[in-house]
Amino acid sequence: MLDTIADNLALIMFVLMFAVIFCGFPVAFVMGGMGFLFGFIGWLLGVFNLPNLSNVLLRMWGGVAVDPVLVSIPMFIFMGSILERSGSAKDMLSATEILLKRVPGGLAVAVMVMGTILAAPIGVVGAAVVLLSLIALPQMLAAGYDKRLALGTVASAGTLGILIPPAIMLVVMAEMLNTSAGALFAAATMPGLLLSGLYLLYILGVAVVSPKRAPKLPAGFGPQTSAEFWRTMWKGLFPMTFLMVVVLGAIFAGWATATESAGVGVLGSFIIAALNGRFNLSMVNDSIRSACRANAMVFLIFFGATCFSYVFRALGGDDVMIATLASFGIDTKWEVLIFLMILVFLLGFPFEWIEICLIVLPIFAPILLKFDFSDHLGDKSYLMPWFGTLVAVNLQTSFMTPPFGATLFYLKGTAPPGITMGDVYKGMYPFVALQLIGLLLCIWYPSIVLWLPKIAGLLD
Amino acid sequence: MPALTQTIDYFAFGQGRSMLIFLAVFFLLASLIGFIRFSDAIKWVLEKIAFTAGWLLIVLMFITCMDITFRKLQLPIALTQFQELEWHIHTIVFSMWMGYNYTINAHPRVDSYTETLPFRGRAWVEFLGILILALPFLLTMLNHGLPFVTVSFVQNEASENVIGLPYRWAIKGIFYAGIWLVLLGVLSVLLRLMIVLFRRGSQEETGLQIGHSELEA
Numbered sequence: 284m285l286d287t288i289a290d291n292l293a294l295i296m297f298v299l300m301f302a303v304i305f306c307g308f309p310v311a312f313v314m315g316g317m318g319f320l321f322g323f324i325g326w327l328l329g330v331f332n333l334p335n336l337s338n339v340l341l342r343m344w345g346g347v348a349v350d351p352v353l354v355s356i357p358m359f360i361f362m363g364s365i366l367e368r369s370g371s372a373k374d375m376l377s378a379t380e381i382l383l384k385r386v387p388g389g390l391a392v393a394v395m396v397m398g399t400i401l402a403a404p405i406g407v408v409g410a411a412v413v414l415l416s417l418i419a420l421p422q423m424l425a426a427g428y429d430k431r432l433a434l435g436t437v438a439s440a441g442t443l444g445i446l447i448p449p450a451i452m453l454v455v456m457a458e459m460l461n462t463s464a465g466a467l468f469a470a471a472t473m474p475g476l477l478l479s480g481l482y483l484l485y486i487l488g489v490a491v492v493s494p495k496r497a498p499k500l501p502a503g504f505g506p507q508t509s510a511e512f513w514r515t516m517w518k519g520l521f522p523m524t525f526l527m528v529v530v531l532g533a534i535f536a537g538w539a540t541a542t543e544s545a546g547v548g549v550l551g552s553f554i555i556a557a558l559n560g561r562f563n564l565s566m567v568n569d570s571i572r573s574a575c576r577a578n579a580m581v582f583l584i585f586f587g588a589t590c591f592s593y594v595f596r597a598l599g600g601d602d603v604m605i606a607t608l609a610s611f612g613i614d615t616k617w618e619v620l621i622f623l624m625i626l627v628f629l630l631g632f633p634f635e636w637i638e639i640c641l642i643v644l645p646i647f648a649p650i651l652l653k654f655d656f657s658d659h660l661g662d663k664s665y666l667m668p669w670f671g672t673l674v675a676v677n678l679q680t681s682f683m684t685p686p687f688g689a690t691l692f693y694l695k696g697t698a699p700p701g702i703t704m705g706d707v708y709k710g711m712y713p714f715v716a717l718q719l720i721g722l723l724l725c726i727w728y729p730s731i732v733l734w735l736p737k738i739a740g741l742l743d
Numbered sequence: 744m745p746a747l748t749q750t751i752d753y754f755a756f757g758q759g760r761s762m763l764i765f766l767a768v769f770f771l772l773a774s775l776i777g778f779i780r781f782s783d784a785i786k787w788v789l790e791k792i793a794f795t796a797g798w799l800l801i802v803l804m805f806i807t808c809m810d811i812t813f814r815k816l817q818l819p820i821a822l823t824q825f826q827e828l829e830w831h832i833h834t835i836v837f838s839m840w841m842g843y844n845y846t847i848n849a850h851p852r853v854d855s856y857t858e859t860l861p862f863r864g865r866a867w868v869e870f871l872g873i874l875i876l877a878l879p880f881l882l883t884m885l886n887h888g889l890p891f892v893t894v895s896f897v898q899n900e901a902s903e904n905v906i907g908l909p910y911r912w913a914i915k916g917i918f919y920a921g922i923w924l925v926l927l928g929v930l931s932v933l934l935r936l937m938i939v940l941f942r943r944g945s946q947e948e949t950g951l952q953i954g955h956s957e958l959e960a
Binding site for chain 2: 294301304305307308309312313315316317318319323324327328333334336339340341344348349350351354357358362386476536538541542544545547549550553567571572574575576578579580582583584586587588590591633634635637638657680
């Protein structure tokens, strides 16, 4: 009896951890604590040496603290929080709206364009959705937009931020998959643009077919003279677009590491804030605090997850997991991939991306690496960037899928009164369908994912 | 029962003893000073440390910008120290913030099933979570992890690069201290929880923040 427990301790640990996490205790402590508890049980059963737990510190130090790439996480978050708190993000949205006012469905198209360019540095799903929902949703509703279309647009534009570089999720993912952050940034770019393109086509289609659902803006909207028009563009649109092009361009062209470009991005967003006369001590202070808070949140989870996966490995978790999958008949490469996609999709309902990246990827990526996808992808080394991108697109889909996607609750929480949860759900369906089409395209045509990193020479 | 003797042995005579001594001293101090006052004091210290460390992000920004400028202009300045300084600063920032973050309830949780519980119910979940998961995890880590700093200090460890930064043990010490701060944050919340649960303190008097937070948004 005790032997059976000792043999399957890793599996029990994995299942129990998911049960305990739902109690609502901070995720980082649940992962660390479960790591400790099962280390302790393993120690009592004679299959683990308790003082070895201090190796978690060494792992955390060697894998997280000294890693120069992870420094880009606080820097990107900082950049996003400056853009948000200084009101630059808001300026950009209104400039985009004015620019696109003659396009059918102009407001929705503006929100989508803005989500594509700007949600990226904000990175944390909730923040981008809340921002768009507070600023853009009331505007769209006031302009007479169909509320379902408006809600779907805001949710999909806001979640694009976890996928389109420089999303911090991709930095964490690259770390977990032992690939470079630059390669994953490049790999996720085309799928991100593909999705954004699909959304735009849908919105334009709706606006053309039934203009009642996405009415044109009145001619009196925005500036009336061309001098005023250019001033708005100059203030709101150009600096931000320029900043994003510089930050991403430097990474893709190989001029700068993700960390360096993030540093430049922070400086740039301070300059934009200063140009718009919004640079002051309290803005700086607020941005620092919110960046540090989000950053510490990510790194404490790193710490807990390191403890969990260290103990999981030490208890023989990898082999137990493969044996378990095989006993369910999941043993060919496509079966494993599809199983992982479904698992990630389901886990995306209750969890944020941090937990999924830090629990699921370190456990399952090595299993996937045992298979040879080179007939589908062209080369063995292309597997991880491709897989990472699929997980990212999948997670984004999961976050906006009714009835449990996290984004929907953020959206409901910040939407004006009169919007019911039912409206939110119904608004999502067409966008989730587009999202699934995008995901399948990326699976069947891996060159969508691999084209940019290949020509940028980031896959060696 | 060999498992029982093994456990007793570990806590009474083995390396586990120092954790119990620490907890005993901590709660003795807390009862002398008063739970809430002690908890407030810890939170105040954590806040000061965190807010001060936060400004290092600005320094980090300047260092990364200088790093890339010097490199692109190919100035004859060794950049190894700059690059090491980048992750040194980052390590300081996240180490100094993790503990404070818990006292302001900014660590994410999955509470879709427990957020409907009454306040005391959530307090019980938090209390048990701290006792069973967070405290043993952190204490064991700190207890067995001390050589991580002491060995480095005794060897006067420096960067593995010849021209890198000296005093590697200092940053290791800060990293290790960061976990102490997490422990202090947890204990600060634990003291408030004990007042709520065993002295019938209300949420307002204790200022306890647990459960779903709006901070993430």
